[in-house]
Amino acid sequence: MHCIAVKFVPRLLTLNRSSIVPKSVKNCVNMPWMTQPSCRGSSLETRVRSKVRTQRPTSNICSGRAPDLQDRISGFVLVTQNGSDYGTEFGELIPVAVKVLHPRTQTMLHRDLFIMKMTAVLLTTLFPNLKWLSLEDCVKDFTQMMKAQVDFTIEAHNLDKFSDNFKHISTVKFPRPIWPLTHPFLLVETFEEGHPMQDYVVLKDRQEEIHTKLAEVGINTILKMVFEDNFAHGDLHPGNMLVQDIPDSQVKKTTNKRKWFGKLQGSQSPPFHLVILDCGIVSSLDERGKICLKEVFSAVANKDGARVAQLFLEHSNHQCSDTDSFKQQMIEIVDSAVSKNVTLEQVEVSDLLSSLFSAVINHKVKLDGSFSSVILAIMILEGLGRSLDPTIDIVEKAKPFLFSAM
Secondary structure: OHHHHHHHHHHHHHOOOOOOOOHHHHHHHOOHHHOOOOOOHHHHHHHHHOOOOOOOOOOOOOOOOOOOOOOEEEEEEEOOOOOOOOOOOOOOEEEEEEEEOOOOHHHHHHHHHHHHHHHHHHHHHHOHHHHHHOHHHHHHHHHHHHHHOOOHHHHHHHHHHHHHHOOOOOOEEOOOEOHHHOEOOEEEEEOOOOEEHHHHHHOOOOOHHHHHHHHHHHHHHHHHHHHHHOOEEOOOOHHHEEEEOOOHHHHHHOOOHHHHHHHHHOOOOOOOEEEEOOOOOEEOOOHHHHHHHHHHHHHHHOOOHHHHHHHHHHOOOEOOOOHHHHHHHHHHHHHHHHOOOOEOOOOOHHHHHHHHHHHHHHOOEOOOHHHHHHHHHHHHHHHHHHHHOOOOEHHHHHHHHHOOOO
């Protein structure tokens, strides 16, 4: 299951909370077994050379081990001014990131997805109540997302769409694909310099102003994707975010993280760009799902647990025989979450989700895809926000997006 683990583990670690992810588990998944194995440079070189002519030999493109879980490889590719002639007239030399599909990825992916499907079927058969969590439907959705990951032209289109959606947001940016050099197994995109968001998450000597700004930008980015654009990044963990906007010369000369953060804090407003990477997995909802998603969040923002319960019943298949009891349980869940405002210091989202799952299972209310998206969005917000600034009130941040046109 290595192929699936590469995508699942970063999301698991995003939660960054011992109540969900014990320290022993974190230590385990950070062990060397998670490092991508090296591939044969000769076979990969042949594939790359068939599409791209580079300034330097490509024999070192896969030597040793990949630098990170996404197999991103920094390189320099000669691109012509018109982007079409790679033969005789060379244009500007620009830094790019090159993402190459491992030759065995598709085979491993199909195997892993089959195992996941059979596991979901087995669990649902052995424990019938689990059908109300729609495990098999979740695996189907995940299968579609993962298959899109092995065609880099899809990721290139996603990068263009995200860039267009955020073209008026000065603090968020995305790499741009180099289309003449991009193919299903090869993605060439602009190289973005910066420090990983994960560095801020784990830094003990916190700089509150920076962490608060990063938390606000990160949360607003997710809310905009979900409620305004209906085009959300499906793999948005700190490993896929960079913090940028220090001049390249300063970044290269500054190796000490605290000094680098000091330069960032002292820079002009806006002090940074949040660069978002690895956009192969995205999610969008149909019209019914969009309306349902917005209504559920609006009901939570208005502290209306009865309305949340009613929406669950209206927009899902269920065999709930005691709707009054279900509504009362949802009222208690919502009241416990928002009675003192949804600041991440005061809300244990894992407990909230546990109560939610118990309620839908006990009352036989089947969650559909839109509600799964709600849960995923909450967990991402909680994991990122808690790590950076646990005093942020998520509901207050969400209200401008909830009450604007979707």
